[in-house]
Amino acid sequence: xxxxxxxxxxxxxxxxxxxxxxxxxxxxxxxxxxxxxxxxxxxxxxxxxxxxxxxxxxxxxxxxxxxxxxxxxxxxxxxxxxxxxxxxxxxxxxxxxxxxxxxxxxxxxxxxxxxxxxxxxxxxxxxxxxxxxxxxxxxxxxxxxxxxxxxxxxxxxxxxxxxxxxxxxxxxxxxxxxxxxxxxxxxxxxxxxxxxxxxxxxxxxxxxxxxxxxxxxxxxxxxxxxxxxxxxxxxxxxxxxxxxxxxxxxxxxxxxxxxxxxxxxxxxxxxxxxxxxxxxxxxxxxxxxxxxxxxxxxxxxxxxxxxxxxxxxxxxxxxxxxxxxxxxxxxxxxxxxxxxxxxxxxxxxxxxxxxxxxxxxxxxxxxxxxxxxxxxxxxxxxxxxxxxxxxxxxxxxxxxxxxxxxxxxxxxxxxxxxxxxxxxxxxxxxxxxxxxxxxxxxxxxxxxxx
Numbered sequence: 001x002x003x004x005x006x007x008x009x010x011x012x013x014x015x016x017x018x019x020x021x022x023x024x025x026x027x028x029x030x031x032x033x034x035x036x037x038x039x040x041x042x043x044x045x046x047x048x049x050x051x052x053x054x055x056x057x058x059x060x061x062x063x064x065x066x067x068x069x070x071x072x073x074x075x076x077x078x079x080x081x082x083x084x085x086x087x088x089x090x091x092x093x094x095x096x097x098x099x100x101x102x103x104x105x106x107x108x109x110x111x112x113x114x115x116x117x118x119x120x121x122x123x124x125x126x127x128x129x130x131x132x133x134x135x136x137x138x139x140x141x142x143x144x145x146x147x148x149x150x151x152x153x154x155x156x157x158x159x160x161x162x163x164x165x166x167x168x169x170x171x172x173x174x175x176x177x178x179x180x181x182x183x184x185x186x187x188x189x190x191x192x193x194x195x196x197x198x199x200x201x202x203x204x205x206x207x208x209x210x211x212x213x214x215x216x217x218x219x220x221x222x223x224x225x226x227x228x229x230x231x232x233x234x235x236x237x238x239x240x241x242x243x244x245x246x247x248x249x250x251x252x253x254x255x256x257x258x259x260x261x262x263x264x265x266x267x268x269x270x271x272x273x274x275x276x277x278x279x280x281x282x283x284x285x286x287x288x289x290x291x292x293x294x295x296x297x298x299x300x301x302x303x304x305x306x307x308x309x310x311x312x313x314x315x316x317x318x319x320x321x322x323x324x325x326x327x328x329x330x331x332x333x334x335x336x337x338x339x340x341x342x343x344x345x346x347x348x349x350x351x352x353x354x355x356x357x358x359x360x361x362x363x364x365x366x367x368x369x370x371x372x373x374x375x376x377x378x379x380x381x382x383x384x385x386x387x388x389x390x391x392x393x394x395x396x397x398x399x400x401x402x403x404x405x406x407x408x409x410x411x412x413x414x415x416x417x418x419x420x421x422x423x424x425x426x427x428x429x430x431x432x433x434x435x436x437x438x439x440x441x442x443x444x445x446x447x448x449x450x
Contacts, residue, residue, distance in 0.1 A: 002028050002081045003446040005118075006057040008089065010066055010074050019052040019060035027057060028081045037085055040069045040120070041092035041153030042134055042183065059089075072120050072140055072150045080444050091442040093121040093435075094136060094155035096187075098164040100125055108161065110415060112141050114431035119438070122152065126176050129154075134183070154180075156442035158187040159390070159434070161412060165192050165240055186441040189411050190387035194239045195294045198409045201384045208380045211373060211406045213297035221280050224295050228252035233298035236283070240292065248286060249298070250279065262286065268334070299405050301397050302358040307333045309354050310407070312417050313374045313394040314426075319436035319445065323378045325371045326433055327426030329417025330354035350422045359402060366402050373404045381409060390437045391430075 004027050011019070018036055025031050037046045045068050052060060059079075061071060071089070080088045095111050100123075108123045115121025122138030129136050134154050139147045158180055162168050168191050180187050196217040202208040214231070216223050217239065227234045233251040251259040258279040260271045273279040287293065301308035314327040330349040355363035374394050382389045393413025397405040418427025439445055 003444060004028060004057060004079055005076060006059055006079050007076055008071065008074050009058060009060045011060050011062055013062040014064065015062055016047055016064055017050045017062070018047040018065060019050045021052055021054045021056060021058045023055060024057040024059060028079065028087065030081065030085065030087070033085045035085060036087050038065070038069060039086065039088040040071055040090055041155050042185070043069055043153035045069060070135070070152045072122070072138070072152050076117050077119055078439070078444050088444070091119050091156040091438060091444045092152060093119055093438045093442070094138065094158045095121070095123045096158055096160050096162060097123050097125060098162050098167050100139065107163065110427075110431060111159070111161070111434065115435050115438070116141050118435065120152070126173065129176065131179065154183060154185055156185070156444070157438045158185055159438065160187060160189045160191070163412065168192060186388065188388035188390040188441065191411065192240070193409055193411045195237060195408060196239050198381065201381050202377070205380045208377055211377065211404050213299055213405055213407070215294050215296045217294050218291045219293065219295035220290070224250070225276055227295055227297065228258070231297045235296045235298060237294045237296060238292060239294055246287070248283065296407070299397050299399050302400055304332050304354065304357050309333070309358065311351060311370070311396045311398070313370070313396050314413055314417065314430055315374065315378050315392045315394065316430055316433035317390040317437040317440070318433050319440050321437070321440055323375045324433060325374060326430035327417060327423055329420060329423055348417060348420045350420065362402060366398060370396060370398065370404050374406075377406055377409070391434060
């Protein structure tokens, strides 16, 4: 197969021929071919070739051909020769979301924008899929940054960016994703991870397990008390929580009792209890059941100004189907905060800033080790998952001894770390990796990349 860039033009001609420059035919090794079978997404048609005198890689489509193929726009895209006279245009990349782009624009926009000039990247809601026609009502970016809805064929690849756990658990959603697969459309990042699910995937993997704090899903109060006696402090975390919501940090000091920290009404709260039974009652007031909680060993993290720090590692698959660390942000906890989340008073730093302040001359060595070990964690999760994974966010801790700990893995990672001025380049690199992985899955790659 041969991959190249080309520029598509629309004409008002009424014939059914496709007009191509000699340079494009030569580059795609199609010289001498009389007819082309053109494909966009899951739609294709055959058309006679007419040469046009123009330098460079150009392809002209008549109104009729454009309408039949449902080509969403003129401009740059990729082309891949697939067989003797088959030419695929695109790729057509669908970003599946919980709601229409207008309401989730800040989340979806970076992904769609990244593919704007090189492919046909669009956002869509599950209800936008028309299975009888095998089409999708997709939302594309305009040159001015707005959204326009266009009907296109089923895409070459789908990235699941559904933002609602509740919606994703519906049987209809599982059926929709399976229907894409049955039609040969690769889909990746199938669902959100629960914390307990990630721990189960890593269970039995020696290299991975050493980085996971001791954790009990659905703990009893007896187990919580035993964990406190063993580790002195633990975290109670909702298995399906995000952004630090619902987390409680519990500390046991033999001479003074039990302390519980959590966030309430936008404020950090600290309570002290002399007896465990009193702590137990307080936990019950915070949650009706512990069945959907994880009790996790507390780790003495490295600190800056007596405030713990942890790290968000953003990983992507690249054009060679390998995991790469695309970006890292360090988060310093706010005073008295249970977590390091920015919305809870945390501060964003570069990893170099944070590690130089905490480990000095060992900073580079520790950062390199953290990158290697996080990639290993991603490889294990992907290998043991039932479905494809192409983007992951890890919450990583580094303790006072420089040891690496994995607290959470997120299959729908946010991009807040890339708001730091020093991390914007890494944000762009992450999006490039994502586009490259979509090219890989949709088989828009040259023979050397296969």
